[in-house]
Amino acid sequence: MRFTSETSVDGVREQLFTLDEIPGEIPGVLWTPDGAVGTRPLILMGHGGGQHKKAPDVRERARRFVTECQFAVVAVDIPAHGDRPKVEEYDRLAAENQARIEAGAEPAPLIAGFQALVARQTVPEWRAVLDAVQQIPHVGAGPVGYWGVSLGCGLGVPFVAAEPRVRAAVLGLGGALASAEAAARITVPVEFLVQWDDERVPRAEGLALFDALGSAEKTLHANPGKHGDLPAYELDSTLRFFARHLG
């Protein structure tokens, strides 16, 4: 793991890094409180499709976790996103899917298949990210939370199911087609977000994914609006959810 740059704004230290412990370099960013010393809870955030590790909404969420909860937050580029190279197989599959959708195919199963393929790569990558980041003295091996919606949910469900260091997760804007089987293996508390008028994830698919979660404590928050319209008060709720389970 190599740190490549560092800045500090309004009490939040932002360190860019490259993880080279596993094949294919992974660019990432770590946010921590300025002057932080010692172990603290760590949130891994999975970004959305077409986004990247430092997208404005990712960074805003990270700032709040850091300043209001004193947590550490890490995000890395998903393959073929941000500073990572294109993946020929993904490009080919995306083009094929696009052609099928234009020919009248249902998008949801195609998206689900695509996310399952990418998750086979991101699950081991994200585990390696935790291995590396938890060795940094001002992060340490504290409890881990996962936050990811949309693509970050499709990739997050198999990750949370596979990774015992994750103690609580915020997921949502995803459907059961992608990951119901992995969801059933999740046992940690989950806050699950549904947009009631989601134009990409059919409402029944989102409710079915919540239903599939194996967790004894899981809570569904649904709000009116489209896929991208999560209300601001849900971030307040997310902060309290993680503070309750990781703090």
Add this chain to the structure above:
Amino acid sequence: MRFTSETSVDGVREQLFTLDEIPGEIPGVLWTPDGAVGTRPLILMGHGGGQHKKAPDVRERARRFVTECQFAVVAVDIPAHGDRPKVEEYDRLAAENQARIEAGAEPAPLIAGFQALVARQTVPEWRAVLDAVQQIPHVGAGPVGYWGVSLGCGLGVPFVAAEPRVRAAVLGLGGALASAEAAARITVPVEFLVQWDDERVPRAEGLALFDALGSAEKTLHANPGKHGDLPAYELDSTLRFFARHLG
């Protein structure tokens, strides 16, 4: 309005009263902060079926609204509950419904019809309660919230739809059969509670009532468990919801 007794425990003043402004005396209870002076937000709480104005869960919720938000809280006995006399028409209807259910009828439409009948009485009663309580100097004419689940939702939906003083409502554990038409006339922010494994309200009925609400801001919170198993953290969320909209 006559006050009949008064106690004070741990900073909360509890005043029992009888409202005799409208036909049929209505016994009620008002909770306010000890030593409160001046206008404050007021929460009207509708209790559940078979419960009463001072049921333990009603009182616990009231104490938290008073001590954490400095609100006033009022609850009255629903007809044929608590200290109110039996109502022959309700008894007869309840017995008829019970016989129909034992003969194989679906309970939900029968319960809905019963609640609609009782609501014709409680809507004007509760409006009279607001009229009277808001004239008390340490309550005043501040913003009003409504809290009610189960029977308190079936009666609350037509009340909130009819009463412009109500600025925000927590509802839930009720289905669309009872009150979809009134729900569509509600425009204030609503936090709506669903128990995912509710044995009394079919899940689809609860989701349909949330869907029917006319409010631009409405948020659905669903949790695993049966009708009576609302998790404790939902009360924390309720406090923040009312603080945001009435505070």
